Amino acid sequence: YDFVYIDDAVDALMTAMQFKPTTSDPDKSPAPVVINVGSGEPMSLRQIARRMQLVVPTAKIQGSTDEIVMKDRQLKAYASTTRAEELLGFKARTPLDKGLEQL
Numbered sequence: 206y207d208f209v210y211i212d213d214a215v216d217a218l219m220t221a222m223q224f225k226p227t228t229s230d231p232d233k234s235p236a237p238v239v240i241n242v243g244s245g246e247p248m249s250l251r252q253i254a255r256r257m258q259l260v261v262p263t264a265k266i267q268g269s270t271d272e273i274v275m276k277d278r279q280l281k282a283y284a285s286t287t288r289a290e291e292l293l294g295f296k297a298r299t300p301l302d303k304g305l306e307q308l
Contacts, residue, residue: 207243207283208253210299210307217242220293243284244297253301260305 221242226235254266289295299307 206248206250206253207246208248208301208304209242209244209284209297210301210304213244213297213299214242217289217293217295217297220295224293238288238292240288240292241284241286242289242295243286244301245284245286246301247283248301256302257305260302260308 217240221240224238224240226238228235258264258266286296
């Protein structure tokens with residue numbers, strides 16, 4: 206999973222709204238561009254639960270914090286932020302631990 210602090214996500218979206226894709230052919234409209242917004246750092250549910258316990262020591266984890274498994278495969282997904290960095294100059298600034306403290 207890829208967790209990104211809300212202020213960073215809003216910054217990315219505001220910047221993306223100003224982005225104008227270009228094309229080398231003036232007679233054609235530029236193709237839409239997909240840009241991922243995220244931290245680019247994978248984090249398991251177990252890791253996020255443990256970090257949340259550091260911020261809120263009295264929090265109790267109920268149930269399993271194991272990875273979600275679908276058909277005997279671990280589901281792992283996190284954003285490739287290369288386009289966001291290259292096209293928008295965006296990189297998430299708020300580390301996960303800092304974001305959790307601000308909740």
